[in-house]
Amino acid sequence: MALKCGIVGLPNVGKSTLFNCLSSAKAQAANFPFCTIEPNVGVITVPDERLTKLAEIVHPGRIVPATCEIVDIAGLVKGASKGEGLGNKFLGNIRETDAIIHVLRCFDDDNITHVDGTIDPVRDKEIIDTELQLKDLETIEARLGKQQKVAQAGNKDAKVEVGVLEAYKAALEQGKNARTVEFDSKEEQEAARNLFLLTAKPVLYVCNVDETAAKTGNEYSKRIEDIAKEEGAETLVIAGKTEEDIAGLETYEDKKMFLDELGLEESGVNRLIKKAYSLLNLETFITAGEMEVKAWTYHKGWKAPQCAGVIHTDFEKGFIRAEVIKYADYIQYGSEAAVREAGKLGIEGKEYVVQDGDIMHFRFNV
Numbered sequence: 001m002a003l004k005c006g007i008v009g010l011p012n013v014g015k016s017t018l019f020n021c022l023s024s025a026k027a028q029a030a031n032f033p034f035c036t037i038e039p040n041v042g043v044i045t046v047p048d049e050r051l052t053k054l055a056e057i058v059h060p061g062r063i064v065p066a067t068c069e070i071v072d073i074a075g076l077v078k079g080a081s082k083g084e085g086l087g088n089k090f091l092g093n094i095r096e097t098d099a100i101i102h103v104l105r106c107f108d109d110d111n112i113t114h115v116d117g118t119i120d121p122v123r124d125k126e127i128i129d130t131e132l133q134l135k136d137l138e139t140i141e142a143r144l145g146k147q148q149k150v151a152q153a154g155n156k157d158a159k160v161e162v163g164v165l166e167a168y169k170a171a172l173e174q175g176k177n178a179r180t181v182e183f184d185s186k187e188e189q190e191a192a193r194n195l196f197l198l199t200a201k202p203v204l205y206v207c208n209v210d211e212t213a214a215k216t217g218n219e220y221s222k223r224i225e226d227i228a229k230e231e232g233a234e235t236l237v238i239a240g241k242t243e244e245d246i247a248g249l250e251t252y253e254d255k256k257m258f259l260d261e262l263g264l265e266e267s268g269v270n271r272l273i274k275k276a277y278s279l280l281n282l283e284t285f286i287t288a289g290e291m292e293v294k295a296w297t298y299h300k301g302w303k304a305p306q307c308a309g310v311i312h313t314d315f316e317k318g319f320i321r322a323e324v325i326k327y328a329d330y331i332q333y334g335s336e337a338a339v340r341e342a343g344k345l346g347i348e349g350k351e352y353v354v355q356d357g358d359i360m361h362f363r364f365n366v
Contacts, residue, residue: 003297004069005276006097010124012112013105014208014240019072021243021269042070046277046295047270048284050327050357054293057334064294066284068277071097094132095196099279100203101272102128106220106237107210121207121220122227129177132198137172139197140165161191168197179203180231202279205235206272214239215263236275238268283356286327287311288336304352308362318366322348327357 009015022044046066055063073093094100104121144165150158164183171181177199183189192200205228207221217225217237228235246267249255259267284295285307298307309316324346325339333339346352354360 003067003280003282004071004097005099005101005280006071006073006094007101007103008073008094008128009103010105010127013103013124015103016072017240017244018103018206018208018238018269018272019070021240021247022070022273042072043067044070044273046273046284046297048295050286051293051295053331054286054288054327054359057330058288058290058293060288060290060293062292064292066277066295066297068273070101070276094198094201097201099276100198100201101206101276102203103206103208104220104224106207106213106218106224109210119220121224125205125224125227129199130175133172133175133177136178136197136199137169139195140169140172143195144169157187157191160185160187164188164191164195168192168195168200172199177203177231203233204272204275204279205233207235207237208240209237211239211242211262213237214242214268234275234279236268236272238272243268283354285354285356285358285360287361288330288359298354300356302354303350304348304354304360304362305350307354307360308364311362314366315362315364318364319350320363320365322352322354323361323363324348324352324354325359326355327359330359 007015007019019042022042044067046068048065051063051065071093102125104124105119106121108119144162147158147161147165151162167181167183168178171178178197179200179202181192183192205224207217207224209218209221212218213221214237221235221237225235242262246255246258247269249258255267259265281300282297283300284297287294287296296307296310298310304322305316305319308319308322325336325344326346329339329342329344330336333342333344336345339345
């Protein structure tokens with residue numbers, strides 16, 4: 001399952017620094033706009049302590065965590081929707097992602113220039129929102145005229161799409177993002193999905209603060225949190241420069257000591273990856289054996305046969321049943337055999353809704 005999160009923001013807000021921490025790839029972090037022109041892509045692993053715990057019991061040949069692609073998209077500027085600052089190219093890169101990580105500068109530093117001269121994350125957020133909304137309006141207006149003609153000729157699908165387009169147009173013209181519009185019927189939801197609007201993508205606002213605000217945030221980040229709450233969006237406070245220092249430490253013990261000094265339980269990067277994963281409504285089931293302990297990504301709410309298909313399409317086609325062990329039971333009893341003996345191994349059929357952390361074994365026949 002190829003998943004992509006795009007990191008966006010104005011130039012010099014800390015996007016590339018954050019990307020460097022997230023990924024082993026190194027984006028150029030320079031103090032002037034458009035130093036990131038081609039998007040940098042990094043494959044990152046989703047932190048999951050459960051895999052390590054299971055590996056201590058199973059002693060597998062390898063541990064395979066879930067992964068997610070992060071794309072560092074060059075800094076957008078005012079006028080991007082009209083092609084300013086290579087805008088069209090950047091907006092095209094955003095269109096290809098599943099979710100947006102919107103980085104906002106919430107720190108003061110005279111040595112790092114701001115493209116608009118002053119620090120105001122609310123204004124910065126509005127600039128990016130406006131550019132994405134204008135691009136979406138352009139997409140909608142180009143499509144609406146054509147679909148109205150098809151709908152007038154009696155095409156039912158076109159009628160549904162015209163309704164969706166008009167609802168989106170009304171919201172965008174009021175300065176709202178497409179994700180604030182909800183549709184009731186499956187046909188409308190399908191039509192909405194097929195438009196691939198930029199502002200319909202789920203968003204996580206990342207407030208990039210200085211080290212002193214790493215734990216509690218600051219006045220800048222609190223303003224963003226208030227706005228995000230109104231939107232029903234998620235926020236995360238991260239100290240980008242501090243994350244860079246943590247990423248540079250060699251051992252787990254050194255990183256842990258550094259975090260303890262800051263009063264943090266987990267690095268911001270780990271929290272960000274987990275939030276991005278849940279932002280896409282994703283969960284993990286696990287397979288555990290002598291060869292490997294592996295995390296598999298699936299969409300929340302999927303049933304056992306769909307999850308079997310994540311491993312191999314034949315597993316879904318010939319699905320017979322799933323043998324399921326709850327993670328807590330595996331840890332408590334210490335082996336699959338002991339779980340069976342305790343009567344804690346579930347035999348589940350086609351209607352079983354897989355739960356995050358389920359340890360699965362599929363029986364199939366093709």
